[in-house]
Amino acid sequence: MPDEQYALEARGIVKIFGNHVALDAVDFGLRAGEVHALLGENGAGKSTLIKILTGAYQPDGGQVLADGAPIHLDNPQQAQTHGIGTVYQEVNLLPNRSVAENLFLGHQPTRFGLVDRRKMERESRGILRRYGLEIDPSSELGAYSVAVQQIVAIARAVELSGKVLILDEPTASLDRNEVERLFEIIRDLKARGLAVVFITHFLDQVFAVADRVTILRNGKLIETRALDAMSRTDVVRLMLGKDVAFSGATGVEDARPMGDVLLDYSQYGRKRSVHPFNLTIHKGEVIGVAGLLGSGRTEMARIMFGADAADEGEVSIAGTRTTIARPTDAIRHGFGFCPEDRKAEGIFGDLSVRENIIIALQGKLGWFSALNRDEQMEIAGRFGESMDIRAASLDMPIKLLSGGNQQKVILSRWLATDPAFLILDEPTRGIDVGAHAEIVRTINRLRDEGLALVVISSELDEVVAYSTRIVVMRDREMVAELNGENINPGVIVQAIANHRDEELA
Amino acid sequence: MSRSLRPLVATAVIFAIAYALAVMQFPSMFSTRVLGNFLTDNAFLGITAVGMTFVIISGGIDLSVGAVIGFTGVLVAVLIAWAGWHPLAAFALSLAVAASFGAGMGLAVHYLQVPAFIVTLAGMFLARGGASVITQDSVPVNHEFYDWISDLIIRLPGGGRLSFIGLLMVAVFIVGALVAHRTRFGSYVYALGGNPVSASLMGVPVARTTIGVYMVSSTLAALAGIVFSLYTSAGYPLAAVGVELDAISAVVIGGTLLTGGYGFVLGTFIGVMLLGLVQTYIIFDGSLSSWWTKIVIGALLFLFIVLQRLIFAASAQGEKAS
Known part of the structure; x- marks a missing residue:
């Protein structure tokens, strides 16, 4: 017609x-x-x-x-x-x-x-x-x-x-x-x-x-x-926009022995948000999370951190059962979380870079052991240098920084608390190439230092590059766990696209 | 029973119990005389509270009504006593002035996105200041029209008297209830109080409704000012100070949710009567300081706010479970 x-x-x-x-x-x-x-x-x-x-x-x-x-x-x-x-x-x-x-x-x-x-x-x-x-x-x-x-x-x-x-x-x-x-x-x-x-x-x-x-x-x-x-x-x-035939990079060589078990989520879930999932996280590994937007990636991150309380399943840390119902519980156990919506949930726009860096550490220390200005400057300065934060001054409001530098500040905020486990939700979205490389480098460095990380990203090539394992989310459900040679963009696309009833190839 | 009806029923039950207790102690409180005076003495408060009900259901607040009553009383008294106007002409002008005053506040609330609390606080100072600029003193009104109106009385068996202003209040309540519950404008007011974003997506004329609500409130406050002038036969710039708070109390005690979206005009009527009952009881008792009225109103208000919280929290739980 x-x-x-x-x-x-x-x-x-x-x-x-x-x-x-x-x-x-x-x-x-x-x-x-x-x-x-x-x-x-x-x-x-x-x-x-x-x-x-x-x-x-x-x-x-x-x-x-x-x-x-x-x-x-x-x-x-x-x-x-x-x-x-x-x-x-x-x-x-x-x-x-x-x-x-x-x-x-x-x-x-x-x-x-x-x-x-x-x-x-x-x-x-x-x-x-x-x-x-x-x-x-x-x-x-x-x-x-x-x-x-x-x-x-x-x-x-x-x-x-x-x-x-x-x-x-x-x-x-x-x-x-x-x-x-x-x-x-x-x-x-x-x-x-x-x-x-x-x-x-x-x-x-x-x-x-x-x-x-x-x-x-x-x-x-x-x-x-x-x-x-x-x-x-x-x-x-x-x-x-990915060619399924593409299979360039594969996952990190898994030559090193796996670290001790740090965290174990079992049948962990929240009604109307995420179906119960099982996930064991070892020290020194990066778990990439792939899936389309709305697949439950962010929801999973939020219940792992206690930003939303799970209503079923259990979690144990280093073998001991515990509850993570609130972010403060998570922080006490050495968790950190960089949320997806940096502007709304990550930065305190009108506060200075320095204040944004020390705020989680201060929160962990509590009301009665305030960091004085010199200590704050020392901590902020240390991370400013090691993370290469490009700011004219550490006392300028963070909202004036570029997205990439803001992301580095938020990452520094958690690193200052000396975390054992970091959750990064779309850490590289909307930031420039240089900052992008810096953040990927940092993820690799932290993994080698023995931290456990969960990284959510829509950039398949990037996830493939730094993950030791990849879990795939679809329809609020964890549908696949990929490791070894399965970690390549083609397999991930296949897993995202697969019908629920079909077995993963 | 719908959850929005529950506060109304609670108010009615509390009123019935309180009245029964008062009658047991002072049997003469159960008479047409007391009931007739209930209406007459609370007429200006009741009329104001009808307007306030609309404002609060729409999710706003109007702090200027007491000052508008004072301003209207002075304006009417000055026009009649000094300028020699006929009272009806003076009434018409003051209603028109108040309507445009309310429209101005509605415009500011909607287009400047300033909280109603601030806008009407400014309105309160403007009206009260304006009244004091006209005159500092009480201006007496002596006009045959006033005498004629105060002679318009329906005598009830048992010595009670239904005055014109008491019946006017009842009429305002009836019209108010019809407008709130049976017209499109009324449904827009509830829509605005429920969720302004949804309301505008559903095609509610938000600007027109907001302006209309504040116009209704100011106009009714001016009508209350006229009633107050008929009641006292004078205009005084410091009249009706704090009446806005009594009106808000009556509305909340009558079961209207202070955050908007739920409420009944009839509930406000019971709220006004409950406040009147407390006052009458204290007069009958004779030994209590009249400030006890305020304490009782405070306690009632607190009780009702807690009650509403409990009802809405409980029904929210019930929804999840079902």
Whole structure:
């Protein structure tokens, strides 16, 4: 069909933020009656594209068409009148109001100027029944589970728009049965002729429900294709831009005898966050963690450190059972954690480099043994030099430093506490090449000094270069543990892409 | 029972018990005379509290209402006694002034993103200062219209009297309840208090609703100022100092959540009556210092805040378990 009619189409969309091109001439076509998955790693441009399609952003180039006619979207309300409805990852409804009011807010049926509650509830009951929900529409929405709220949000979006439904990571906080129920609803809407855009990080779900897939990478359109012509490996390869045949670097030579067991997590997990996993960590090893964004990598790191408390399983340190329910427990045992979101969770932006370095050590020492200024300067100076932190002065606010130098400061912060175990979540994201090399060098040095490290990274070549073992996460589950010659990017991509039921090759 | 109803029921039960205890000690408190005076004496507080209920449900606060009552009383008195206006014209002007004053505060809260606490604190100083600039003294009002209104009385069997201002308060409560629970504007107010981000994504006109809420509050405060002027037949710039806090107390005791999103206009009515009951009891007793009113209000407030916490914490637990 050369003259294919799309329900919603984006042609040559360009969006520029400052001097960063977020979307570079991206085409996207959505047919009525299809489920179209939109995939890409973080920063690929998915959410920017969605925001343009829903009128939250204005494109700098290209146009949006509905049923072949160009439309102009100034705000989400306008998108709604063109039949485009959106459901976000976080349910954006009102838990304090009744189910019926959440469905009808702003469009309540009225009689003599007053809201006709009886009519509203009767119609709500009819709508909910179509989604397989037998709940009392006059009850408070907040009394129901996230899954039910999600379905109510979909019902509202479909009732108000009714042509295009955009689902932005709708399954992120649902369990497996709830996801299945959601899929039934999506298939039903598809049969009713709606065009559905489905954004997720879970490949299994893409293959379960989507008809076509569009893959973005670094703001560019990589591919739009029917899914039945693709394998999981194809999808992962296109998303990550890695050639599976590539098998350059292999893991660190495992000639040295393994160190003593430092930590042992057994059946450790947290509901709705990470499935129980087993992991034994030895002194002097680096465990790389690979997986797509949203695969549970960060969640695993957080429960290992006690930032989120595990609700099942046990952990022992050097053979002794213990509990790590809070970060302070972890720090007492000599743990350190560099989080993924450096700006929000890592640095204290307005404090000086010196204060940022000594803060974990001070926290460990407690209130009554304050480090005096000379001691602080000595410690900060020592790490400033050994980590090559490029700052005009150790007393300048850390927010003025480059990302790479900030990362070095956070690493120094933990090294100052003389840790036995470090967790690094995406330590090299968004930093320059020089700092990158410095951090990789530091990881290698720490391993040789006998520290245990867990390093999460999306850069497969990098993980391969310094890891002694690699665990692969998928769908919040640890699905593979690779060592020896298995440590190469090709095998990792294979493991990420593999279906749950298939055995790892 | 829905969890938002529980604080309301608790307030009603506490009021019933407290009233029964008071009647057991002073049987004459159970009379139409006392009940009629309840309405008349608390009319200005009740009308103010209706506006405050809207503000608090929307997640805001309005500290300026006491000062607006004082300002309105002075403005009305000066227009009638010095400028010779007809009271109805003076009432209309002061309501309009208050409405635009409230709109200004709403604009500042929404567009400048300044916390309502600060904006209305500034509003409080402005209104109170403005009243004192007009006059420092109490201005008496002698007008036949005032006499005519105070003669508008429904006599009840048993010697009770339902005054015009008491009935006006009841009417304001009824209209307030209809607006809050049965109009789109009302649902937007609850939406705003529940989650402003969700509300705007769902298409709630956030700016219009915020401005509307503060306009309602200031206009009702001005109406309360008019009622206060009818009640005292005078305008005094330092009248109704601290009434904003009594109004907030009545709203919270009436089961409205101070963080917004939950509450009932009817609950506020019971809250106002409970405060009135405490005052009446102390008058009947005769030997207690009137400051005991404040102590009892303090204790009640604390009790209700703890109660709300417990109810909402308990139902949050229940959700997880189910």
